[in-house]
């Protein structure tokens with residue numbers, strides 16, 4: 001029977017060492033050949049759950065059995081984000097230094113709620129975020145915090161923005177049932193991520209009060225429309241309090257004109273948060289420094305090392321210039337958490353709604369130190385080059401069409417067969433567009449079904465659009481070439497069966 005001894009037995013130590021060795025060997029084999037697996041899992045809903053008993057084991061099982069279950073029963077239900085032909089959503093990368101950080105962090109099992117509950121957690125977090133800030137070219141006024149996701153980072157930012165209108169005493173009195181509080185308004189472009197709406201829902205602002213600003217032909221927020229709407233809202237008695245600009249929108253990776261938006265925010269005394277979750281890290285490249293132009297003027301911004309900085313999910317870097325407001329929004333210290341250090345230290349629990357926090361910073365510290373600035377630059381630059389290779393193929397191929405500019409490593413495109421469709425379809429624009437939508441939906445399905453590549457989609461100006469996002473350190477030009485061949489082959493098959 002396991003679980004009663006206070007000390008591990010020699011046998012337990014040995015079997016753990018063996019299991020870790022086996023896991024490490026598996027990881028190395030896996031990273032060398034992720035293509036051995038279909039990129040998109042082929043299981044049906046319930047298959048994985050059904051592979052296991054419904055009740056927990058009475059007696060503990062050994063690591064060999066657990067690793068065997070992992071290999072035979074769990075792996076089939078994995079969609080391989082590590083696969084070099086994972087091009088869906090925003091492709092991400094697991095990396096050896098990131099895994100090492102996760103492993104050691106799990107072993108330490110520390111909780112960094114207070115500085116004293118593990119000084120190294122707080123200080124490595126601070127240091128790693130300083131390194132990242134430095135590489136991004138953002139100055140020291142910004143206080144950094146590691147959170148799980150960009151969704152949480154934007155929620156925290158909007159909570160701080162709400163706290164910045166302190167005269168309304170929302171922290172103390174809440175929002176519900178009050179006649180003395182006008183409706184609060186948040187502004188973002190119609191291309192902003194859904195996490196902004198969710199944050200407004202959670203904060204009691206309400207989704208109706210997230211006003212979506214129109215975009216130009218390149219999907220960037222129109223600042224004059226923003227200002228007009230703010231002024232109109234003020235006239236109507238609403239209370240604008242926050243604007244969210246996006247650097248790298250989810251569909252097309254467009255960059256809002258942050259500097260212009262910042263000016264409007266300063267004029268109207270509004271909090272500016274910049275969601276640079278995906279594209280922000282491109283500012284590490286000297287030739288892409290302008291990616292974060294204007295962010296210096298923001299009150300807060302987020303970049304996600306777990307998206308495009310080779311750090312295993314999850315790790316989001318949140319930066320805030322108005323640290324005391326962030327603290328006012330969240331700090332609440334019960335007696336049992338009072339410490340002796342006082343204001344000399346940062347207690348991370350003061351800067352968010354969560355108390356406990358794990359040592360995420362260790363993996364970021366490992367990644368930054370292992371690759372160095374140059375290594376990170378090289379990988380990001382290579383991804384943008386590969387996106388250019390794919391974009392050039394789309395542009396050369398008269399049956400395909402580019403749907404948006406490609407500022408980073410994501411290409412929006414669609415299949416647009418100009419010959420081969422029945423006459424009655426080609427003759428009417430409405431029929432033609434509906435047919436293109438159908439053809440692209442089918443093409444996406446066909447490509448993904450092969451298990452050789454995984455793409456995702458969006459809608460641009462109402463048109464069903466395919467997305468190819470490159471962000472994996474194992475993706476090579478040959479993977480892009482294979483994708484082109486696969487698209488060509490499946491497009492022809494879709495056309496042949498078109499009805």
Ligand SMILES: Cc1ncc(COP(=O)(O)O)c(C=O)c1O
Pocket residue numbers: 090148149150151152193195246248249250275276277278304316
């Ligand atoms: C622009 C943008 N913001 C926020 C998010 C949400 O990221 P997370 O999964 O870290 O919450 C995404 C996800 O793709 C995104 O594209």
